[in-house]
Amino acid sequence: MAAKGQPYPSVWARPERRRREQPALSREQIVAEALAILDAEGLEALSMRKLGTRLNAGATSMYSHVTNKDELIELVLDEVYGEIRIPLPEGPDGWREAARSSAHAVRAAVLRHPWMASVLGDIALASLGPNVLRMSEDMLTLFETSGFTPEHAGTAMNTLIAFVMGGTLSEAAWLAGLARSDQDEEQWMARMMPAAEAAVLPYPRVRRQFDALKETGSEQSRGSEFDLGLDVLLDGLALLRTPAAG
Amino acid sequence: MAAKGQPYPSVWARPERRRREQPALSREQIVAEALAILDAEGLEALSMRKLGTRLNAGATSMYSHVTNKDELIELVLDEVYGEIRIPLPEGPDGWREAARSSAHAVRAAVLRHPWMASVLGDIALASLGPNVLRMSEDMLTLFETSGFTPEHAGTAMNTLIAFVMGGTLSEAAWLAGLARSDQDEEQWMARMMPAAEAAVLPYPRVRRQFDALKETGSEQSRGSEFDLGLDVLLDGLALLRTPAAG
DNA sequence: AGGGTGACCCGTACACCGTTCGGAACGGTG
């Protein structure tokens, strides 16, 4: 009479299935755990089955709270956007500092969650999560209260995040690849070097850049390259401003 | 004596296996067909099995020419980079036009192959394909022959492609999503509108941008936004230049 | 009190994926 497999499925042995005082799973919980997996092991490691196991749930139990894996990722992405704080400008020329700080905040968020790079191409700004929208609103506020017309504030925002995303993308991809390889940046670098040296050889100017980068050490050089580019862009944005308003 | 399954494995029934006068498959051929699939049906549609079928080959026949699906994609990506032409600057202030044209060339290539957006995050500039390197070399030449020091040429290049990639990424993601949906941009837009309107409602400045975009029509507006941002960036780069050299 | 209802959970199953493996077919070489 025993059910197949289980030795003694007697009523008494059953662990008294937990009361459903409240739903065992919630969207928040699912999103949080997915984010944890993504940060710890990267995009490829996130499977619905593993997510279910981590939540002490079945493989398909999340589908009542989330329609799709894609939708789940969209939710997680918006969660990350929630980490980004856009400051208000202080003083008449505070917009520059505020914009710089915003750019760094975005960059930091992406670098904290390098899997984002692999996901942006599928979703990008097509999503309408509350946190992206809030971030956009704050950024528009930053520029519009600093002598930019609404139109110019729009291009300022778009240009800024285009630069930040584009610049951070390759860094994040590097970090993600690094994480997948279970190696130091140094080890990984050492392993790459010979191939890179050889590949770069026929291109003298690229080679020169490459050699320069070798001396600085890639980690700092990445950050300061970002800052240089950011300053170039802020210089450009300054010309767009109508300094009348404060 | 018949092999199991096959009714009559007689020599005569055999389709006279094609002479191997030259290897039936080549890396070029594989990459070309993969590119065709990617352009026609997007990243998700590219499977090794389908690729094999398209090439009148078995599902695993490509593995002698390419070690990995990832490596295959890397090859295809470099193929696309090969489409991009970087002009030399003409005249003393020609660098601006040349840079602008380069930016447009990159953007056009990405928009022609929107699946690139989904792939850049996995590979980005970590790859060392000949075409990326050639492109970089040409771009460095552009700036270095136009009054930029080698260091400044480096940041100029990095900043420019960061902006272009970041800005085009979201456009490409939009196009890719569009392609997946088998709908017009108009139909798709119409389907999105209500949700977008509602989502945007609590954010007045975002809403304003959104309404402005609605009038222009998204297609042109995307292009002109890019141009505006590009000009901002070129203004910034102009300040970096040391106009002494020509 | 008790029957109905609807939300939730999950075992099973399907179609597909990338890739490994072993062997078959072949051109060229000894």
Next chain:
DNA sequence: CACCGTTCCGAACGGTGTACGGGTCACCCT
């Protein structure tokens, strides 16, 4: 003619996302 290295491929392994249907409960309405 025997051998060898390369290329091709059928079968199989261990995964994937998710549709489906049935089970289980908390709650509500008689």
